[in-house]
Structures are given as structure tokens and as C-alpha cells.
Amino acid sequence: MRDVSIVGIGQTPVGEHWDKSLRELACQALLAAMQNAGVEHIDALYVGNMLSGELTAQEHLGALIADFAGLRGIEAVKIEAACGSGAAALRVGYMAVASGLCDVVACLGVEKMTDHQSSTVTSALAMAADAEYEALQGLTFVSINALLMRRYMHEYGYRKEDFANFAINAHANAVNNPYAMFRSPITAAQFAEAKPIADPINLLDSSPIADGAACVILAPTSIAKEFTDKPVRVRSVAIATDSLAVHDRRDPLYLEGGALSAQKAYAMAGVGPADIDLFEVHDAFTIMSALSLEAAGFAPRGHGVRLAMEGEIRLDGRIPITTMGGLKARGHPVGATGMYQIVEVAQQLRGEAGLNQVEHAQLGMAQNIGGSGATVVTTILERI
Amino acid sequence: MEVARYWRTTKQRYQLLGEKCPQCGRRIFPPRDVCPICGHEARAPIKFSGRGEVYSYSVVHAAPEGYEKFVPYIVALVRLAEGPLVTAQLTDVDESEVRIGMPVEMVTRVLREDGERGMLVYSYKFRPALPVGERASQSDALPAHVPLPKANGVHRELLPQAAIP
Numbered sequence: 233m234r235d236v237s238i239v240g241i242g243q244t245p246v247g248e249h250w251d252k253s254l255r256e257l258a259c260q261a262l263l264a265a266m267q268n269a270g271v272e273h274i275d276a277l278y279v280g281n282m283l284s285g286e287l288t289a290q291e292h293l294g295a296l297i298a299d300f301a302g303l304r305g306i307e308a309v310k311i312e313a314a315c316g317s318g319a320a321a322l323r324v325g326y327m328a329v330a331s332g333l334c335d336v337v338a339c340l341g342v343e344k345m346t347d348h349q350s351s352t353v354t355s356a357l358a359m360a361a362d363a364e365y366e367a368l369q370g371l372t373f374v375s376i377n378a379l380l381m382r383r384y385m386h387e388y389g390y391r392k393e394d395f396a397n398f399a400i401n402a403h404a405n406a407v408n409n410p411y412a413m414f415r416s417p418i419t420a421a422q423f424a425e426a427k428p429i430a431d432p433i434n435l436l437d438s439s440p441i442a443d444g445a446a447c448v449i450l451a452p453t454s455i456a457k458e459f460t461d462k463p464v465r466v467r468s469v470a471i472a473t474d475s476l477a478v479h480d481r482r483d484p485l486y487l488e489g490g491a492l493s494a495q496k497a498y499a500m501a502g503v504g505p506a507d508i509d510l511f512e513v514h515d516a517f518t519i520m521s522a523l524s525l526e527a528a529g530f531a532p533r534g535h536g537v538r539l540a541m542e543g544e545i546r547l548d549g550r551i552p553i554t555t556m557g558g559l560k561a562r563g564h565p566v567g568a569t570g571m572y573q574i575v576e577v578a579q580q581l582r583g584e585a586g587l588n589q590v591e592h593a594q595l596g597m598a599q600n601i602g603g604s605g606a607t608v609v610t611t612i613l614e615r616i
Numbered sequence: 617m618e619v620a621r622y623w624r625t626t627k628q629r630y631q632l633l634g635e636k637c638p639q640c641g642r643r644i645f646p647p648r649d650v651c652p653i654c655g656h657e658a659r660a661p662i663k664f665s666g667r668g669e670v671y672s673y674s675v676v677h678a679a680p681e682g683y684e685k686f687v688p689y690i691v692a693l694v695r696l697a698e699g700p701l702v703t704a705q706l707t708d709v710d711e712s713e714v715r716i717g718m719p720v721e722m723v724t725r726v727l728r729e730d731g732e733r734g735m736l737v738y739s740y741k742f743r744p745a746l747p748v749g750e751r752a753s754q755s756d757a758l759p760a761h762v763p764l765p766k767a768n769g770v771h772r773e774l775l776p777q778a779a780i781p
Contacts, residue, residue: 350678351678351679351680351681351684352681354678354679354680354681355680355681355682358680362703364625364646365646365702365703366703367680368727368728368737368739369691369703369704369705369727369739370676370679370680370683370686370689370691370705370727370728371676371691371703372676372678372679372680374676374678375674375675375676375691378674379672379673379674379691379692379693380672382672382673382674382716383671383672383693383716386672386716429677429678430674430675430676430677430678431674431675431711432674433674475652477703478693478701478703479693479700479701479702479703480652480701482653484671484672484693484701
């Protein structure tokens with residue numbers, strides 16, 4: 233198996249792009265990444281996307297985007313794993329290059345969500361849950377997370393305001409990210425007064441619906457310096473699964489898929505949580521940040537929130553998270569989110585994170601979560 | 617509206633019919649024919665008592681399509697007396713009265729409707745458990761308590777009557 237590196241990155245700003253279609257967003261990120269890597273041709277394109285069929289009446293994204301990016305003829309397919317689609321596309325691209333079947337590939341994440349009214353998007357997102365036994369009962373993704381958060385608070389004795397620092401940290405970091413959707417800081421008082429949307433979850437616990445696309449170019453590490461001075465090595469990218477429905481889990485408050493994928497990623501990279509310098513968590517809701525930190529081994533069970541309360545998640549803390557704004561403030565274009573995380577970890581390891589630069593960042597990790605934890609992709613990247 | 621899709625799961629939704637694993641004895645709901653714990657084939661049907669307690673709950677204000685007219689509604693994870701968790705709505709109760717650990721029992725109610733002339737989908741919901749003396753018997757729990765928002769006969773006929781316990 234060959235060693236694989238990221239040799240180019242590209243992204244569009246995250247936001248409500250009423251003037252841009254799905255294909256335009258995708259091509260913008262793809263061409264930016266190709267330009268960044270200095271390549272005019274790629275062997276294959278893997279497109280992470282969740283909802284193009286439902287929200288844009290467009291499937292078959294691989295061929296579409298390849299064609300509109302001027303790459304007609306190449307291998308190109310869509311990869312779907314709900315909100316985990318973006319990093320799942322990285323896994324497929326990684327396998328293609330590591331195996332030797334392809335040399336230079338693009339892994340893209342794209343989502344276009346803001347053309348629709350919220351009930352349509354709510355229904356579409358619920359497709360990541362069990363259609364017959366969760367969504368049919370009228371559950372939304374917000375309410376599934378609310379069920380987890382209420383039980384977590386009940387079991388471990390937290391109050392709602394204890395989760396505030398996840399959102400405050402994300403917004404503080406988004407201020408310095410030109411690609412982020414919400415570039416304004418928030419305060420604990422604003423968090424406490426935020427509109428409830430599914431108690432105990434309020435508006436500031438939740439990430440926003442958004443449009444966006446992000447992309448990386450992969451190549452064998454042995455030739456990575458031909459493309460860039462700052463290649464970022466893919467130490468591991470691992471996918472694990474759990475039951476689609478929360479009610480089918482052995483313990484709803486433990487992301488078994490998250491733990492499995494993190495363990496696989498650590499084993500493949502030969503490192504542990506103590507070696508990781510920054511961690512992009514899947515903070516679709518504040519409760520998911522806590523559960524992800526616990527599943528990935530950064531906190532014992534029930535202590536994920538404590539890391540936020542004690543400031544350990546800040547840029548200068550023990551384990552900085554959501555360093556460019558996270559899903560909460562950079563925005564959550566669902567199928568693109570996993571690729572934004574990868575691009576942001578790469579920015580940190582290339583020393584291109586600007587005012588948000590984590591000092592001496594050598595190893596960065598991202599955990600991209602599909603649904604309420606049924607698909608989890610953990611990626612570990614290294615500066616070389 | 618795909619009638620067959622809903623028809624396939626009426627036994628689960630009307631009768632809380634699940635399965636028991638012959639290998640490890642685990643009670644399984646919803647049925648899946650393979651034990652999620654030991655991997656053994658598990659097709660022996662069992663009917664759950666419908667009694668349990670609230671594991672967690674929340675309220676939906678922004679509903680998906682087809683559920684808008686029911687908002688706000690309470691959703692919950694209910695720990696059934698036999699072991700499994702089930703995702704369901706709570707009914708006949710105000711949000712302020714719901715507590716984690718509250719005993720509940722299953723009833724059958726309208727879950728969603730597909731427009732003015734579309735199909736009504738019925739399912740289990742859970743309500744606060746009544747004291748034993750007041751508990752509705754199986755025979756009068758259904759369908760007398762089932763509210764039909766538009767009881768115009770057409771909807772009733774769409775219900776597979778034989779499947780109602």
C-alpha cells in the first residue's frame with residue numbers, strides 16, 4: 233500500500249448562495265483545489281453528497297461535476313453516508329491512491345440546501361434516521377439530538393448553560409475564517425437567552441443549514457513535493473458504523489461507531505489521543521461535540537462537556553476543537569461538512585490558519601458523523 | 617403515499633409485535649429477524665405488553681412534511697418493560713408533566729396524514745400509565761379512543777381492520 237498525501241485544497245464560502253447552483257459550487261471548490269495543487273488533470277473524482285436528489289432533483293453527481301469542471305471522461309462517482317458523506321469520499325479517494333489504482337484524485341464534498349423552505353429540508357435531513365421507526369414517528373434531527381442531550385444532562389447532572397462554551401468557542405474561531413457563515417462572536421448571555429427549538433436544544437446549540445463545497449487533491453506521498461511545498465500526509469482515514477436508530481444502540485449516550493472509527497484510525501496511524509494537536513468535531517449540535525470527544529478518547533464518559541466548561545477546547549487549550557468555526561459557525565452544508573473539516577485540518581497543518589493557527593500543530597484529527605452516529609469517519613492528518 | 621409500505625409494518629405499529637432471540641433470549645423491537653446482540657436468527661414473534669417508562673423526551677415545533685398540523689408534539693424514547701427502547705410520540709399529556717422515568721403505556725393514534733384525501737397512518741403512541749383499576753382493557757382501548765380528525769368514512773375504509781387487535 234502506498235502512502236498518501238493531500239497536495240491541494242479548495243473551498244467556497246459557506247452560506248446561502250442563492251446565486252449559485254450545486255454544480256457551480258462543486259466546480260468552484262474542485263477547480264480551486266486543482267489550481268492549489270497545480271494539476272490540470274485528475275484520474276478520478278469522488279463526490280460526497282447527501283441530498284442532491286431530494287433538494288436539487290439531481291443525482292448522478294459524479295459525471296455531472298466531472299463534465300462541468302472540464303474533466304469529461306474520468307472516473308467519477310457520488311458517495312453517500314448522510315452527514316458523513318464528505319469524509320467518506322476521502323476514504324474512497326484514499327483507497328484509490330493507496331492501492332495504486334489511481335495517482336491523482338479529487339475528493340469533493342458539496343451540498344445545496346437553501347433553495348427550500350425549512351419543512352422540506354427538515355424532512356430531507358430526517359432521511360439519515362431510520363425511516364420506518366424514527367422518522368415515521370415524526371422525529372426530526374433536532375429532536376433526536378434533544379433526546380440525547382436531555383438524557384445526558386439527566387445522567388451526568390449538567391445544566392443547559394454548561395454546553396454554552398461549545399458554541400461560544402466555535403463562533404469565536406469563525407470570526408477569523410473568511411469562509412465561515414457566521415463571523416460574529418456570541419456571549420454566554422446570548423446563549424442562555426437563545427430561542428428554544430426542541431428543548432433542551434436552543435438555536436445556539438444548533439448548526440445552520442447552508443450551501444457549500446470543499447475539496448482536496450490526493451497523490452502518493454512519494455511524489456507529493458512535485459505538487460506543493462506543504463503536503464499533508466493522510467496518516468489514516470477510517471469508517472465505522474452503528475445502528476441507524478438511536479433506540480437500537482446498546483447505550484444511546486455512547487457513540488460506539490465513533491469509538492470504533494477512532495480506534496481504527498489511531499491503530500492505523502500508530503498514535504493515540506494524547507498525540508493529537510487539534511480535533512475538528514462534528515458539532516451539528518453541542519451534545520454531539522461532547523459525545524464525539526468522549527468516543528474519540530479525549531474525555532471519559534460524561535466528561536466531554538467538562539472540557540468545554542474548563543476552556544480546554546480553545547485554540548490554546550489541551551485539545552482545540554472547531555478551530556475554524558466548526559459546523560456551528562462555519563456552517564453545516566451536510567454532505568460537504570466532512571470535507572470542510574479535512575480542508576481546515578490541512579490549513580492548520582500547512583500553517584495557513586491565520587489568526588486561528590494552533591501553534592506547532594503536527595497531527596490533526598477530524599471526526600465526521602453521519603446521522604446520529606450510524607456512520608463515523610475519523611481522519612488523522614500529519615504535517616510533513 | 618405508498619400504501620404497501622405502511623401495510624407491511626401494521627403488526628408492529630398496531631400490536632407492538634416484535635421478536636425473541638432463541639439463542640440469548642433478548643426481546644427485539646422493532647423486529648429485524650437477526651438478533652442485534654448475538655447475531656443469531658431471531659424470528660419467534662412476541663407481543664410486547666406496551667408498558668414502559670420514559671427514557672428521554674423532547675418537543676417538536678418545526679415538523680417534517682405531513683406532521684405540521686400536529687405541532688407541538690412530544691417525542692420520546694420509551695424503555696419497554698421487556699427491555700428494548702422504542703422511539704414514539706407521547707400523547708394525552710402536557711409537556712410540563714412529562715418526566716424521565718414516568719411510567720407509560722401504549723395506545724394507538726393517528727400519526728400522520730397525507731393531505732385532505734390521502735391515507736391516515738396509525739401507530740403506537742404512549743400515554744401516562746393509568747392506575748391499574750382505570751386501565752383500559754385491550755378491547756376498548758381500540759378503536760374507540762382513536763381520534764379521527766376527518767372521520768368521513770373514506771379514511772376508515774383505508775384502515776386494514778383485521779390488523780387492529
